[in-house]
Amino acid sequence: MSEKRWSVRPEGSNWGEFGADDQLGRLNLITPERRRQAALEVREGIAFCLSLPLDCPNVQLNPRRLPPILAYSMRGEDPAMNYPFQKLAPDQTDVVCDDRATLSLQFSTQWDSLCHIGELYDAQGDGVEEATYYNGFCAHVHVRGPFDYLKDRAPMQGPFGANALGIERIAETALQARGVMIDLHAHVGLEKIAVGYDQLMRIFEADQVEVEPGDVLCFRTGFDRALLARYHDPSAPFDQHRCSGLDGTDLRLLRWIDDCGASALVSDNEAVELLPDHAAIHGRGTRIPLHNLCLFKLGVPLGEMFLLSDLADWLRARGRSRFLFTAPPLRLPGAVGSPVTGVGTV
Numbered sequence: 347m348s349e350k351r352w353s354v355r356p357e358g359s360n361w362g363e364f365g366a367d368d369q370l371g372r373l374n375l376i377t378p379e380r381r382r383q384a385a386l387e388v389r390e391g392i393a394f395c396l397s398l399p400l401d402c403p404n405v406q407l408n409p410r411r412l413p414p415i416l417a418y419s420m421r422g423e424d425p426a427m428n429y430p431f432q433k434l435a436p437d438q439t440d441v442v443c444d445d446r447a448t449l450s451l452q453f454s455t456q457w458d459s460l461c462h463i464g465e466l467y468d469a470q471g472d473g474v475e476e477a478t479y480y481n482g483f484c485a486h487v488h489v490r491g492p493f494d495y496l497k498d499r500a501p502m503q504g505p506f507g508a509n510a511l512g513i514e515r516i517a518e519t520a521l522q523a524r525g526v527m528i529d530l531h532a533h534v535g536l537e538k539i540a541v542g543y544d545q546l547m548r549i550f551e552a553d554q555v556e557v558e559p560g561d562v563l564c565f566r567t568g569f570d571r572a573l574l575a576r577y578h579d580p581s582a583p584f585d586q587h588r589c590s591g592l593d594g595t596d597l598r599l600l601r602w603i604d605d606c607g608a609s610a611l612v613s614d615n616e617a618v619e620l621l622p623d624h625a626a627i628h629g630r631g632t633r634i635p636l637h638n639l640c641l642f643k644l645g646v647p648l649g650e651m652f653l654l655s656d657l658a659d660w661l662r663a664r665g666r667s668r669f670l671f672t673a674p675p676l677r678l679p680g681a682v683g684s685p686v687t688g689v690g691t692v
Contacts, residue, residue, distance in 0.1 A: 371645015561608025
């Protein structure tokens with residue numbers, strides 16, 4: 347690759363620090379030594395599933411993200427469900443089931459790749475803003491869609507998808523690291539509270555939480571259990587906006603995320619940060635500042651709607667916060683996001 351994609355990097359970004367062509371961002375901090383340290387957190391040999399059912403939630407949180415449609419494969423004109431091979435040869439006794447699914451890749455427990463959120467940015471310093479992503483990768487060259495929206499919807503030629511920064515880059519790392527559970531729910535409950543730097547540091551002190559470079563930070567808000575309650579009982583009360591999250595408007599919090607060296611941020615809520623209705627953001631700029639910092643500037647993947655509460659309760663009862671976190675996404679070349687079946691091992 348090695349073309350010069352930017353001359354002026356965004357203020358507060360780390361573009362180029364892991365190499366001119368880097369597509370992993372701070373996942374580079376998960377070194378073999380840090381994986382060995384993470385493995386030392388496994389003492390009991392107990393594994394926790396960190397993912398919701400793939401068809402959960404059963405409420406429409408995002409109108410553009412739809413639940414999976416499960417169907418059967420076909421063998422000619424025959425559905426391949428309970429299909430007896432006796433149809434092919436009278437002496438065969440095997441029976442087969444094959445199926446398929448249509449997925450929205452960011453519906454349930456999910457990873458956001460580094461090209462999920464970009465910015466209109468003047469990377470060359472020539473006064474021209476273009477749709478740009480982490481480390482200077484840009485629209486229409488590296489991330490291809492059907493239209494150039496900045497040029498009156500000029501049609502673009504396929505193939506479409508992420509030729510750079512796709513979700514497969516994260517999958518190739520196997521994404522295994524030390525997880526650090528940060529139990530917001532234990533301190534603020536299931537309430538709409540934007541947790542900023544000061545409150546987060548008080549939580550760290552109270553729970554004796556320590557963060558080191560390369561760690562995956564897991565923010566438990568309790569929203570996962572609200573989603574599961576509604577999933578199991580469609581009549582259960584549910585408020586999409588009733589949960590805590592990080593305050594992306596708190597500049598000291600954003601600075602701490604930069605300084606702490608975390609390789610990824612994960613939550614059980616919808617977006618890690620509270621979405622913009624909790625505060626007025628004035629003037630020109632991003633409306634999702636934590637996404638902008640993590641995905642666009644620092645190369646820190648975001649995991650959303652993980653199932654964290656069971657593991658969080660187990661760790662809290664034992665005065666622990668660290669565990670072995672394993673959660674590679676689907677290795678689907680060109681995809682922007684991916685469902686994930688995560689595992690926390692203690």
